[in-house]
Amino acid sequence: MSAVADRPEASIEPMMLYMGRRAREAARELALASAEAKNAALTLMAERIESAAAKIVEANAQDLDAARVKGRDAAFLDRLAVKESGVASMAKGLREIAALPDPVGQVMARWTRPNGLEISRVRVPLGVVGIIYESRPNVTADAAGLCLKSGNAAILRSGSESFLTSLVIANVLNESLVAAGLPEAAIQLVPTVDRSAVGFMLAGLGGAIDVIVPRGGKDLVGRVQTEARLPVFAHLEGVCHVYVHGKADLEMAKKIVLNAKMRRTGVCGAAETLLVDRAAAPTHLTPLVKMLIEAGCEVRGDKATQAADPRVKPASEDDWPKEYLDAIIAAKVVDGLDEAIAHIARYGSQHTDAIVTEDRGAAEQFLARVDSAIVLHNASTQFADGGEFGMGGEIGIATGRFHARGPVGVEQLTIFKYAVRGKGQTRP
């Protein structure tokens, strides 16, 4: 028996390492590609994806059939499905990315030293980005587009259930790269659904990957965060809080809490905990709880919240750090700003937290002291999104403290180098 037969992943490893080497070479070329060339490729991708709509939808139908046979639930099938409208929004996304300013080559800072040296800090691509995703095939186009714009090569690892759809999309992207005169290997889809491919990517493909972006459920993100031997852009969960301060306007608080919780309950920026200040509780707590329950939200509260409405269920200690991703909210009365901030520090996930108040001083304290990627005053937590931030899409939201935090857009997919221009200076 050969070594390969003994150990099936042995046949995959050389292929993965080869992909890594090709990506690194493509990244070198891509780092020097003009904005025009990259934008031409992005526009071509948009056009060709539209032309390939029927083919994409057909491949997707096969993926959907297979997923149904496997007994996948409705939510899963919904994430997997790509209709004509889905194809159109991939094309639209690529055109929006083309319209963004090119981050590569931007001079972030420039100064002159007393000895006359001119120092510039210039944006350059990170290099090679590995994207590991699950059921949403549109990530193929979205993530590849953001990587291309920022001059990075992308290695895409599609989930097995969405593989056929991703493959058709990736082929279109590759053809467009070639047609635009850019290296085909700038975007590579891992051509196998064998799970060992993920392990090789998390080990970095022999130094060929610079950062990994997991896109999917908590199991995937957790595995990537635990096993990756290289940097990761990710958030494990979004336990987002809305704190209704003692000086909150009730109508504004109702509007923001309802939107933060109920606009979409399954997104990472959805509120999971409502904190109401004891000073506002007599007037605000009952109407807020009533509004939520009548909007179809289950409220799990502390004693004070239970007293405000008989329909409130008792909250346990497990509820405070919980990401429901559902029409459920934990609710608690807190003694002022300090307790609110302490609660968020203890139970939050450093993702997105908001205060509602008319007191600007309290708001500024909250914004400064809450250590989350995004902190908001008088706005819904559901704004936690690169598109809503005006960044033209995001490859993900990061709650780490390294390199990027919050929505990761094209700018955050770059690093910098220093270009120093002299006239013969030497160091004394």
Added chain:
Amino acid sequence: MSAVADRPEASIEPMMLYMGRRAREAARELALASAEAKNAALTLMAERIESAAAKIVEANAQDLDAARVKGRDAAFLDRLAVKESGVASMAKGLREIAALPDPVGQVMARWTRPNGLEISRVRVPLGVVGIIYESRPNVTADAAGLCLKSGNAAILRSGSESFLTSLVIANVLNESLVAAGLPEAAIQLVPTVDRSAVGFMLAGLGGAIDVIVPRGGKDLVGRVQTEARLPVFAHLEGVCHVYVHGKADLEMAKKIVLNAKMRRTGVCGAAETLLVDRAAAPTHLTPLVKMLIEAGCEVRGDKATQAADPRVKPASEDDWPKEYLDAIIAAKVVDGLDEAIAHIARYGSQHTDAIVTEDRGAAEQFLARVDSAIVLHNASTQFADGGEFGMGGEIGIATGRFHARGPVGVEQLTIFKYAVRGKGQTRP
């Protein structure tokens, strides 16, 4: 026999984890400390280090005695020695750090969305920085000062040979923190020379360390880069090139090459390879080689360089990627800009590389295409230094591609968060 007796590091682990928790708590407080409070502490540290000069020098004499007994060489003892002048430069360094602008709270970008949301990207500290160093006790004050200024807690792991000196310095720093009303645990020296402490730091102390900075020789840096389970700011080596282009001014080339190689041969920004363009070789190669040899530098050259001067030794393939850190240089004639850039990409370490030329177009190509942290035109590679860049000191130089690249100063010891100010906006 107890578990601790079986496994000596078992007694160290709980202490290290406790240090991590204290650092994390201190970091939370420090992130909110005013610039005034931090600067007062830095100034106090400078004063008290000066007052403690005799005590520091005395502790250092003990460290030096022990190192001599261990048979350490002259270079090692030189790095370890702290004289009165060394104490003065630690104090000067702390005062210079106090004088820098406070990076924390700086608004890096601010914009308003069409819906009226005001979004600010605000600098915040990274959190907790772990510094692992060897023989230079001044790192205790220098690194701690940069961390404090940038609002980060520091966990310092001194080499065993410099431990007594580092301990006296760290005590002075801790007393100054307390006197300035800042948390004592903002700066903690690992109170043991047991080597297992390093392993615990590289594992992150249960998530309590955000980034590791190794300061020392290649063995230390290599171990940290291989074993660390968290981000690292480091460079393994500086294989720096000076490329003398076909249109280089000979006098300028001589001045720059001599300085880049010989000013100090043991620093990471010292040139290790000289590339001379074939177009410049007839006029420039002989004088450059002659100058280097007469300055006491051994030249190891390819065939063309050997032909230029009989004293040139033959270079082997091993010489091209070599970091000599000594009065030795590898020299090679290359066919134009493309070959120079390809040589640097193949053998360099992405640290610092320079071109000497009067041709601005060639210079700009070199600056754009050489993928190193620092690229220079008509200036010595020995400018690779945070102080020379005007950054007011550096905690190290990074050749990685994540978060920071080149000299890591107080700005690079920060990350950001988004503060969003609204008027009741909800997401449609």
